[in-house]
Amino acid sequence: MSFKVFLKLAEIQTKIASFFPFLIGALFVTYRYQSFDWRNTLIFFVALLLFDLTTTVINNYMDYKKASSEQYRREHNIISQESIPLPLVRLTIMTMLIISTGLGIWLVYRTDLLVLFIGMLSFAIGIFYTFGPIPLSRMPLGEVFSGVTMGFGIIFLTIYINAYTEGIANLSFGAGIAQLNVNLLLLLEIALVSLPSVLTISNLMLANNICDLEEDIKNHRFTLPYYIGKKNAVYLFNLLYILVILSIIVAVALDIYPVVLLGIVLIIFPLFKNIKAFNKEQIKHKTFSVAVKNLVLINGAIVVLLSIALLWM
Secondary structure (H helix, E strand, O other): OOHHHHHHHOOHHHHHHHHHHHHHHHHHHHHHHOOOOHHHHHHHHHHHHHHHHHHHHHHHHHHHHHOOOHHHHHHHOHHHHOOOOHHHHHHHHHHHHHHHHHHHHHHHHHOOHHHHHHHHHHHHHHHHOOOOOOOHHHOOOHHHHHHHHHHHHHHHHHHHHHHOOOOOEEEEEEOOEEEEEEOHHHHHHHHHHHHHHHHHHHHHHHHHHHHOHHHHHHOOOOOHHHHHOHHHHHHHHHHHHHHHHHHHHHHHHOOOOOHHHHHHHHHHHHHHHHHHHHHHOOOHHHHOHHHHHHHHHHHHHHHHHHHHHHHHO
16 A cells, blocks of 8 residues: 555544653653663653554454445445555554564663553554454543553653663563552652643543534444443543543643643633534534644643653753
């Protein structure tokens, strides 16, 4: 396939959802621990990007295989629209998976075994998110798995590969015994820092599932909005953004984030203007972009404000 078709198959425009957590993790570890290993960071970024592309191609492949009708494939699936041969799709998946796995193993060699454990867990969630008889994306837990894996997982790993000697956590083996030591305060600190990314990524999935609710039911996808109802799903969409702002204020109050992060209040007006547009109507081609805009707005503001804090240092 052409490179242009590959980018469409891998939905390159959606990778911003993993790029922001990576940037926030890199900036925060530099601010918090004054530690940054560009080699580890580069290896992780390439492995992360390749695996993210892989999971998206798997998602499109499984949607093609599980489509309820040929009409649905023609209207909604890039493989059918671009007439991409299925063996080529499978080869693309395997190639990217092998390369990202190799890079992950190299990163483990450069750091420690905890990276292997978390990497394997993330790989499993990423693959079974769209693959298997009952993919996670077709269950009411899709928002949780996508938000936590990408929002928290990427930020934690970005911080850890740069500061694994700082006592955040350690996994060791000896005499047939595995021992995991975790500094709970530092872990909770990272969890709080990652919360805006977790919630905005979860809302990206939630907005998609709200907009696609009727179509998903026809195609045997029973996501969270199906179980809690469209009205409650929209309420939840609003609540998560409120929690985002509150989590940043709490992080500043606890001296985890620098005071400059209170500048996040400057985005409240455009943020809620976007939310109001989504509350009015939930139509994929009209208002799904609200979740994308809010993700960029919130995470972009955090990146800018953290960058300012680093310049002050």
